[in-house]
Amino acid sequence: MRMHRNLVIAVWDGLDQIFNEGTYADKAVEQLLRRDKRWGSRDRGFIAETIYEMVRYRRLYAEIAEVAAPFKRQDLQRMFAVWAVLRGHPLPDWKEFNQTPERRIKGRFDALQGTRAIRESVPDWLDTLGSESLGSEKWELELKALNEQAEVVLRVNRLKTTPGQVRESLSGEGFETDAVPGYPDALKLRERANVFRSQAFQSGWFEIQDASSQLVGPLLGAEPGMRVIDACAGAGGKSLHLAALMQNKGQLLAMDIHSNKLRELKKRARRAGAFNIETRPIESSKTFKRLAGSADRVLIDAPCTGLGVLRRNPDAKWKLRPEFIPEVVATQQQLLQDCSRLLKPGGKLVYATCSILPQENQQQVARFLESEAGQGFGLEKELPVSAHESGFDGFYIALLGKQG
Structure with missing residues (x-):
């Protein structure tokens, strides 16, 4: 994957807002995605998904990069390098990434896997609370699941339409969905996409609402x-x-x-x-x-x-x-x-x-x-x-x- 500088800078800017200024992640991402009208869906996806992934594993990446809050610009760049190395993305030949210790990053990642609060990236107090409340085994399973990217689930508005009509309409605009067994009004997107621009959404045929x-x-x-x-x-x-x-x-x-x-x-x-x-x-x-x-x-x-x-x-x-x-x-x-x-x-x-x-x-x-x-x-x-x-x-x- 070739990284474009303006997209990576947008990621750094978003992380600065979220980590240092307390901006909610969804608001920061929403604002960033309006920065350049030339960005296509793949560009926007890179910005949003990278930011969310780095927020999700903030503690792990900070520990590996050996940085701590409040994060300076160089700290965010080091955390980004950690993310890229662990995800198998070649780092660009930029001065910010000179002498990135890839072997050390991978070694520290392996060494930290035995500490759940760092591996799953939660504060120590929250890890203790969850373990005491749910039991260590269940808490560990939940943490792992909650660190996965959420699927996009729609709820069909039966005041106006049916699941079959929504599926057909969205498919005609390039959005493919699947029914969710056990949830009669739910449809799940096969791939993440901006369904808010679809005619079906504008017509009030569905809302975004998780199956639970x-x-x-x-x-x-x-x-x-x-x-x-x-x-x-x-x-x-x-x-x-x-x-x-x-x-x-x-x-x-x-x-x-x-x-x-x-x-x-x-x-x-x-x-x-x-x-x-x-x-x-x-x-x-x-x-x-x-x-x-x-x-x-x-x-x-x-x-x-x-x-x-x-x-x-x-x-x-x-x-x-x-x-x-x-x-x-x-x-x-x-x-x-x-x-x-x-x-x-x-x-x-x-x-x-x-x-x-x-x-x-x-x-x-x-x-x-x-x-x-x-x-x-x-x-x-x-x-x-x-x-x-x-x-x-x-x-x-x-x-x-x-x-x-």
């Missing part, structure tokens, strides 16, 4: 004519799925503390033709109190550590801090306590996270059921999804029913 995330809506059992509350709707991925499952009939109340995310949801809903969604910002605890006992179904897609989605957000493991764990656990439990009161007798609630930690998942549900607010509720189904077993994101989904 597509399990949440069906488990809730939302039906046409019901009143459903999505209490942590964000930009609306699961709200849009619920609207389709409800066939646009009934009321779907999408709530969030971030008004900007709800504005994005409105745009997506218009494109998808989802007309039964009403957005409502959560301004205080009174917002929930006014809705007490009014919902047939409630979804809590709770804020979490996001450890189940590291494949698509690899920079999250470097932004996460130990003190955040007890904070988010407290928030999750408060949401269960508050949102459980929204249900009518006989209603059902789904609690979901994109985390693989029991303290955010099974332990939260058990704690809720033992609390005063949880009296009269029962656990009807529990669905922990591991990345290494499913091949998709790590997730947790629990269905709770309220006595009639």
Whole structure:
């Protein structure tokens, strides 16, 4: 593979933004890809995939290059050289790569393979937490799976079309897809590509949504004519799925503390033709109190550590801090306590996270059921999804029913 200087410089610039300035990886990549309109799909793919790979293995590459944060420009160049050598890419004859010790790089790589936190490239505290929470063997399997590149999965919008029509339309534009067994609305791209420019996307025929995330809506059992509350709707991925499952009939109340995310949801809903969604910002605890006992179904897609989605957000493991764990656990439990009161007798609630930690998942549900607010509720189904077993994101989904 011949490396072009302007593309490699873009990679260095992106890593500087992510590692030193705290820019989210997806935002940094999105901005970089607009730098030069002459770049083709292969050029853009090189920039994006190289940046994500280096973010994914930041600790390993830094250890081999013998550099530490904050990273100077020369440090990033040394880390890039490590990446290239380990991937088998010939280094260009540039001054930045003069006297790159290729044999030493390979030797240090081999020597570091016995230390899991370095090999899989996570902070020591996170490696300890994961091992203690899941057991060393399962944590190791999950880490390996979460360091793989995420596949691009689409969710077909059945308000407008069918999986067969989407496959045919995308194929006509050069995007080949496959069905995903066990996920009726899912299609998987055979090769990574910018499907957002397709006519099918512009027409609202599909959304990007990982297969694990597509399990949440069906488990809730939302039906046409019901009143459903999505209490942590964000930009609306699961709200849009619920609207389709409800066939646009009934009321779907999408709530969030971030008004900007709800504005994005409105745009997506218009494109998808989802007309039964009403957005409502959560301004205080009174917002929930006014809705007490009014919902047939409630979804809590709770804020979490996001450890189940590291494949698509690899920079999250470097932004996460130990003190955040007890904070988010407290928030999750408060949401269960508050949102459980929204249900009518006989209603059902789904609690979901994109985390693989029991303290955010099974332990939260058990704690809720033992609390005063949880009296009269029962656990009807529990669905922990591991990345290494499913091949998709790590997730947790629990269905709770309220006595009639």
